[in-house]
Amino acid sequence: MINTRTPDERQFLTSDNTELFYRHWPAISAGATPKVIVLFHRGHEHSGRLQHIVDELAMPDTAFYAWDARGHGHSPGLRGHSPSLARSVQDVDEFVRFTANDSQASMADVVVVAQSVGAVLVAAWAHDYAPVIRGLVLVSPAFKVKLYVPLARSGLALFYRLRGLFFVNSYVKGKYLTHDPQRVASFSQDPLITRPIAVNILLDLNKTAERIITDAGAITLPVQMLVSGEDYVVHRQPQLDFYQKLRSPLKELHVLNGFYHDTLGEKERVLVFDKMRKFIDTLYKLPLQRFDYSNEDRWGPGADSWRILSGGPAPCSLDDIAYRGLRYGMKMLGTQSTGLRLGFETGFDSGSTLDYVYRNQPQGSSALGHLIDKCYLNTLGWKGIRQRKIHLQQLIQQAVTKLVGQGKAVRVVDVAAGHGRYVLDALEGEACVSEILLRDYSELNVSKGLEMIARRGMTGCARFERGNAFNRMELASLDPHPTLGIVSGLYELFPENRLVRQSLAGLADAIEPGGILIYTGQPWHPQLKTIAWSLTSHKDGEAWVMRVRTQGEMDALVREAGFEKCAQLIDEWGIFTVSMAIRRDDSDQFCTAD
Template identity: 50%
Template sequence: MISGNDWVVHHKPQHDFYNHLGSHIKERHVLPGFYHDTLGEENRESAFKEIRRFIRQRFSEPLQTVDVSQAHIHSASRIEADELATPLSPFSPRGAFWAAYRWLMKLGANWSEGLKIGKETGYDSGSTLDYVYRNTPQGTNKFGVLVDKNYLNAIGWRGIRQRKVNIGKAIKLAMEKLRAANKPVHVLDIASGHGRYVLDALTAEQMPDSVRLRDYSPINVEAGRKLIEERQLQDIVSFDQVNAYDRNNYQNLQPRPTLGIVSGLHELFADNDLIMNSLNGFGDAIETGGYLIYTGQPWHPQLELIARCLTSHKEGSPDWVMRRRSQQEMDQLVENAGFEKIHQWIDEDGIFTVSLAVKK
C-alpha cells in the first residue's frame, strides 16, 4: 500500500522495495489522495478492503514454497558473488580505492597482531577466528594496539563473537533435550578451527559423554589439541585432521554422534552440491532424534570489503568472495539431508544465524 500524495517519504524506495521482492505472489496498490497516515486516512476502508482480500486469499490456499536449493547456479546472490569476483580496473575510482585499502591493511599488519594473522593465514582461517574470539587487542606498539582494537570492533567480528555465544546456547538446549530423552551426548564438530567455541561451551554442569572435533588444517588441529590439554579434557575430547566434505568420513563412527555441529564452514563455499556432502554425512551419522547445529549468513554489510581486500585460506582461492545464502536456502538444504529445524538465534545486526534441527 503506497499513499499517492505522501509528502513525508519518497515514493521511489517503496517501489524499489516492491520490485525486488522475490515472491511471485505480490500486489502493489497506489492510493490516490492518501497522505502519510495510509491506514488512518478518511477513506482507509478502500485500503483495508484490498489487505483483507489478499490475506484471506493466502490463508485459503496451501502454503507455497519456492525451491531455492539450486541458488548457487541461478539467483540474485550468485549474480552478486560473480560481480564481486570480477576484477576492477586499477584506473577506475573504485579500483583505486580498494587498491589503497589493501595497501593500508598490508601496512597495518606490521603493527596489528590481528591484521598480521589474517595476512599470514587468511582472514577466514581458524587462527583468525580464534583471535577474534579472544578479543584482546595486541600490537607491536600503542599505535598497533589501537589499529588492532579498531579491527576487532568491525561489525562482522562483533557478529562472529555473538555467533559463538549463540552456538553455546544451541549446545545447551540440544544437550538438555538429549538428556531429557535419556540419550547420550556424543558431539561431532566437522570444522572446528581451534575448537574454542565448543570447548568454551563445556562446563561442569554441561559436559557431554564425548566430543569429536575435526578440521582439515594441521595448524588448527595442533592448536586445538593444545587447547584440549590446557583444559585437561583429553578423556572426553579428541581432535583429528579430517576433510568435512568427504561423505565417507561420516560412516561407521563409534560412538555414533547424537549432536552434530557445523559452524562457519558452509558460508565459505558457494556450491550447494559440495556442502550437501557434509549435510548428508551428518544425516548418515546421526540417528533419528539426534540434533544438528548449523550456521548461516543471509546478509553482511562488508561483502565488497571482504571480496576486494581480505585473503582466504582456501587453496586455489586467494580472494575471499562469499555468496550469501538466504535462511530459506540454508534451511532447505538441511531439510534435504533429513533434519527438521526447531529453533534459531541471530545477532542484533542480523548477519549470523545459528539454527538447531532434529533428525527426522
Template identity: 55%
Template sequence: MRQAQTLHFSTHDGVELHYRHWPATRNEYQPRRAVVMFHRGHEHGGRMAHLADELDMPGYDFFAWDARGHGLSPGARGDSPGFATSVRDVQTFIEHIQASHGIAEQELVVLAQSVGAVLIATWAHDYAPKVRCLVLASPAFKVKLYVPFARPGLKLLKAVRGNFFVNSYVKPGLLTHDPERVMSYTADPLISRPISVTMLLGLYDAADRVVADAQAIQVPTQLLVSGADLVVERQPQERFFHNLGSTRKEMHVLPGFFHDTLGERDRAHALRRIERFVEHCFASPCAVPSLLDADKTGATCAEAESLAAPLPHNSPRDLYWRATRAGLRFGSGLSEGVKLGFDTGFDSGSTLDYVYRNKPSGKGWLGAQIDKNYLDAIGWRGIRQRKLHVEELLRQAISCLHQAQRPVHIVDIAAGHGRYILEALQQLEQLPDSILLRDYSPLNVEQGSALIQEKGLADIARFVQGDAFDRQSLASLEQPPTLAVVSGLYELFASNQLVGNSLAGLADAMEDGSYLVYTGQPWHPQLEMIARALTSHREGQAWVMRRRSQAEMDQLVEAAGFRKLTQRIDEWGIFSVSLAQRVR
C-alpha cells in the first residue's frame, strides 16, 4: 500500500491547508502524471485514501486536500469565508502542485465527489483550466433538504442572524452499503456534521449558475451518478451533463449506489470506468475546440441575439420591461447615478467612475435611497470588486518588472476616467516610469486629464484620445509598454475580430516578457434587465452584451501571443481579471 506524505500549502489569504501526497509507485510516465482528489462535504482527504491503491494507476501521483474547515485544515468546522474562496483555494492548490511537485497542469486528472465535485465544476467554469480531464462523482448540485421552503428560509434567517450552522441529517448507513465504510465514518474523529449557512447557500448559488451555463466547460468530463442517492437530486446532474460543452463527455448511472459513489461496496465497477476514461484521455488527447469564432456561432451568440430581438408587442414580458424602463426614467429624476446612466450611457466611463466612487447622491432622502439601491446592484458590486482585482494584478505585474530590473511603462487603452489605475498606482512605494491613458471619448480624456492633475501625477502620466481597436495605432505607440491594461472594454463588444485586432496591436508593441492585465465577463445574472431596460453610450442604443466564457477570452489572448499566468474572479462569478505575459 502507498504511504501518504503529510504536507501543507498556503492560500491567497495566508491560511495553511493540509493535503496528502501518495507518490507514484512506478515512474513509467514522462512527464509525470497525477490524480488530484477533492472530498465530499463533512469529510476530509483521508476518506479518499483507499483510491490511491484501489485505482490501478501505479504510475500516477495522488493528491488529496482537506478543505478549509475540514479534516486537519484550520477554520470553523464546515465553514469558509465563502464558496468562491474555496473555489479559489482549488486554483491555488493546483498551482502549488505544479510549482512544488513539477507536474504540469495538462498532466493532471481531477477526481471529485459531492460538494467537492461542485467546487470543481465551478472552478472549471470560472478559471478554464487546462487539466487533462475531470471525473465528477454524485455532484451535490441540489441537496435534498426535505423541508419545504428550506432554502428561502435559510436566506431569511441568515439575513436576520448572520452566519450560523446546521447539522447534516445524513446517517452513514445512507451513504454506502459497505459496512467497513459505515464503521470508519462513525469512528472518524475528523468527520464534522455542521455546515455553515454561508457555504450551504453559496453551494446552491454556484450550482445553479454552473448547471445552467455548463456549455462554458470544455474539459473532458466523466460523470458518475449514484442510482439510489438519498442525499442529492439527479435532475440537476442530468441537466449539467446535457449542457456540458466538452466534446468528450460521458455519464454513467450506477444502479443501487448510495451517495458515497467512490466508497460504495461495489465501487470496483465505477473505478474500472474511471481508469478506462483517464487512459483514453491520455492516449487520444481531445482536440481543444477553437472558440475564436464564438461570436458567430454557439450558445452566447444565440443568447445575445435573443436579447437583441424585440418582444411581442403587449406580451406580458414586453409590458414588464416597459414598466421597468418607466420606473427607471422616474428614478432618473431623483437619483444622480440613474440620471448619469441615461445621459452618458450605463456602460460609459462616466457611469463607471460614479460606480467606483460609490457615494449615493440624489434629490432628498428618497433620491439618495434610490441611488443607494442602484449602486448596490449585483453588477455594480462586481464592477467594484473587479477594480480591486485589477489593482492587485497591476501591483503584482509591477513587482515582477522591478524584480527583473525592467522599466515600468504602463498603457491603458480604454481607461474611462482612469480612476482605478491612478488610485492603484498612488499606493506604490515606487511610481512607474510612465503612464499613458487612452480613451475614445473626448469627455473621458478631459475628465481623466483633470484627475491626473488632481492626483499629482502630471510628471509621469498623460491622457490622449485613441481607438482601442485600431491595431496600427496601438502597434506604433511612441513608448513601447511593459505593462498594458484592458479593463471593462472587451465585455462591451461582441465581435472577436475587434478584440483580436486590439490584442494583436498590443502584442506588436510589446517586447517579450511584458505583461498584460485583461478582464472578462463569463456570466451575468442581469443580462436581460440590462438589455431590455438600460441604454449604451452608443447613441442611446440598448445595452446588449454577449458573454465570453473564460476559455474563449483566454484563447483570444493566447492567439495574440500572450501566456496566461494567474486569474481573479468575484464571488458571484461575473467579472474575471487575468494576468498574462508576452511570449514570442
C-alpha cells in the first residue's frame, strides 16, 4: 500500500507581484545530497492532481514541489488565462529558482517533470533560459493539440484579431484521458478543473511549440520523453521531431502502447513510474551533465547557419530573385523612409539605426515614405529590439538596487554603448550612481552620445570615450574599476567566440567579485535570411549576417569568464534575451536571484 505524503500549501510571489499557489512535499529522509523534483501539471488541471506522482515515485529523500499555474486551481486570474505564454514560461523560471532556494539546494540538484501543456512551457524554458538543472522528464508534451475542426487555428487567430480576448472550452472528457476509472471519475468531478483556455494562450502554444521544435537542438539537458501510444488529445509526430533534434547524449524515448493522454494517470502507469524512477536515479548518480560548448562556433548549428547565410542564395534561385527584388525595391522606394535611408547610410546594425528604432517615431520624405517607415519600425525584429531596451533598463535598475543593498559603489561601464540611450534612460536621476562610462568604437556614436549626455545635464556623472570592446587589456585597466558592466547587441555581430572570450575576460578582470555583468543574447531570430540577404551592416556595407548563439552557449561563455547567471528576461517572441550575472569569487559559488 502506498503511503501518502501530506504537502504544505503556500503561495509563491512572481516578479509581476502575482501570488501563485503551490504544494510542497518535504523530503522525509536525508540523502547524501539534496534532491528536488518540480512537477508541472497538464492543461486545465492543478497541483492537487499530482499527489499520486509523489506517492508512486516513492523517493523519500526527495523534496517535491508543484504549482497551480496562473488561472488554474487555487492560483488567481481569469480561468485558463495568462497574459502570454512567455509570461508563463518566465513563471516557470522563477518558480524553479524559488524551489531550489527554498530547499537550500542549487539548480543543479533539480529535476523537472512536466506533462502536456506544462511540458511545452518547460521545453520553452529549457530552450530560452538554458537552466543548469539535472534533467527533464517530458510527458506527452502538447506541441500540437488535435483540433478536430478544419482550419481551427486560422479561424481562432482571425476571431482573436477581430474580437480580442475570448475563451475556448475544452472538448476533452476523462474517458479520453485514461483507462483508469478512478482517474476518469476524479477528472469529471473535480471542481478545480479549468475547462476554458484563453485564445491567446492556445495560439501562443502552437507558435511557441513550432519554434521550439524547429530549434530543439538548442536544448542540451538530459531528457526522458514519455509518449502515449493512443493519444486523442495531441499529435505524436511533433513530439518525435522534437526528441530527434535534442543534442544531449543522455536522452531516452518511450512510446507507451495503448496509453491515453494522461500518461502518468493511466491504468498501467506502474510501467511508466519504473522508467521514470530509473532515469531520475541515473541523473542523480551521475555528475551534473554540462554540455561542451567549447567548439560551438566551429561545429554548432548556429555556426553552420551563419556560414550558409554568408554564402548567399543560390544564383538564379527563387530566393535569389526574390531578395534581389526586395533590395531593388528598398533602394528605389524605401529610401523615402527615414529609417531605411539611415540604415543604408550607417548600417542596419549601427548605433544610429538602433537609436532611431528606440525612438520609434515614423518619418519620411513623403506620405508613402512615412507609411513605409511605420511598417519598417513595426517589423518583428525591431519590436524585439525595443523590448530588449525595456528589459535592459529593468535589469540595470535591479543591479543598481542589488549593489546599493550590498554597500557597494555603483560604477557603470557599457563597452559598446551605441548612442547610450538605454543606459542613460535607466540611470538618469539615480543619485546613488557615482560614475557612468560609455564606450564605443565608432567616433560617430561617441559624438552622438556626448550630445545626449549634455542635453540631459548628466556631464557631472557620465562620460563617453572611444574604446575597443574586444581589447582585454584595455578593459582590464579601466580606472576606477566598474562594479556594473554592460554589453548589449554586440556579440551576435561576430561569428567566432575568440573575440567574445577576450571581451568577457577583460570585463571579468575589471569587475571585482560580487560585481555584476548584464549581457544580451540572441538565441533565435525568425528573419535571419531576410536580414542577411537584403540588409547591410556598419562594416563597409557588407551583408548583415547575424550569428545566433543559443542561450546555453552564451551562458557558457559568461561562466567561463568567471560570472554566474542569476536572472534573465526574454521577449514574447523568443528573439532577444537580457541576463544578469554575478562575478564569482574564488569559492566559485552559485549566485541566487533576489
